[in-house]
Amino acid sequence: MKRQTNLIKKYLIIIFACILVTSCKEGEQTNSSELAACKKKIESYEKEIKELKEQLGDASDYKQRRPDNIIQSDFAKEIYHLYDKREELINEIVGQDGDGNPFKATRSLFYDIDDLQKYISYVKRKSRKAKVKPSGFRFYFALYPDDYVRDEKNKKYAKRQTFFVAPTLRKEIDGKVMDLGYTLDNNFKVELLTEKIGLDSRIGKDGKVYQKAGLFNFNLNTQEVEENSLIADEVAGTPPMGE
Numbered sequence: 001m002k003r004q005t006n007l008i009k010k011y012l013i014i015i016f017a018c019i020l021v022t023s024c025k026e027g028e029q030t031n032s033s034e035l036a037a038c039k040k041k042i043e044s045y046e047k048e049i050k051e052l053k054e055q056l057g058d059a060s061d062y063k064q065r066r067p068d069n070i071i072q073s074d075f076a077k078e079i080y081h082l083y084d085k086r087e088e089l090i091n092e093i094v095g096q097d098g099d100g101n102p103f104k105a106t107r108s109l110f111y112d113i114d115d116l117q118k119y120i121s122y123v124k125r126k127s128r129k130a131k132v133k134p135s136g137f138r139f140y141f142a143l144y145p146d147d148y149v150r151d152e153k154n155k156k157y158a159k160r161q162t163f164f165v166a167p168t169l170r171k172e173i174d175g176k177v178m179d180l181g182y183t184l185d186n187n188f189k190v191e192l193l194t195e196k197i198g199l200d201s202r203i204g205k206d207g208k209v210y211q212k213a214g215l216f217n218f219n220l221n222t223q224e225v226e227e228n229s230l231i232a233d234e235v236a237g238t239p240p241m242g243e
C-alpha cells in the first residue's frame with residue numbers, strides 16, 4: 001500500500017509536468033520572463049521524470065523478463081544443506097553465544113523490501129551528488145565482536161556472522177575489470193573500501209578481479225560520524241538468525 005501511494009505521487013508529478021508543458025505552449029501572450037521561468041520548471045520536471053523512470057524501471061518489462069540468476073528449488077535445497085556440516089563445525093568451535101547459550105551459526109537474514117529500495121535510492125541520490133555512478137553492490141561477510149550488545153541488553157548476536165553492503169565503482173586496472181566497493185566522506189569525496197577499511201583483492205580463474213574482505217578494526221564506541229556513509233549492515237531488517 002505504501003509503495004502504491006509513492007507510485008501515485010510520482011505519476012502525479014509526471015502528469016503535472018505534462019500539463020505545465022501544454023500550458024506554456026498554449027500561452028501565446030506570455031512575456032519573456034514568465035516563459036523563461038516556465039521553461040526552467042519544465043527542465044527541472046523532465047530531469048525528475050527521467051530519474052523516476054530509472055528508479056522504477058519499465059514495469060511491463062520486469063513482468064515479462066526472467067532474471068538470469070533464478071535457480072530451481074531443488075538446487076537451492078542442495079546447496080543450503082551442503083552448509084549443514086560447516087554449521088555444525090562453527091557451532092562447536094564458537095561454543096556459546098553472548099548469553100552463554102549454545103551457539104547457532106547464522107543461516108539467513110531478512111531485509112524489508114521497502115527498506116532495501118530506500119537504501120538503493122539513497123545510494124543513487126548521494127552518488128549523484130558526488131558525481132559518480134554505482135555499477136552494483138558488493139556484500140562483505142563479517143562477524144559481530146565478542147562483546148557486541150544490541151539494545152543495551154541483548155547479547156545473543158555477539159560472535160554471530162553477518163554481512164554489510166556497499167555500492168561499487170567499475171574500474172579497469174592493468175587490463176582487469178574491477179568492481180570496487182566505495183563510500184563517501186563528509187565532503188562527498190569517494191573513498192574506496194580497499195583503503196577505507198582494509199580490503200584486498202584476488203584474481204579468479206576467469207581472469208576477473210574480485211575483492212575479498214580483510215581484517216579491520218570494528219569498535220562501535222569509537223566510530224566517527226560519517227554523514228554520507230553508503231555502507232549498510234542490517235538495512236532495518238532482522239539481525240542474522242541462527243535457525
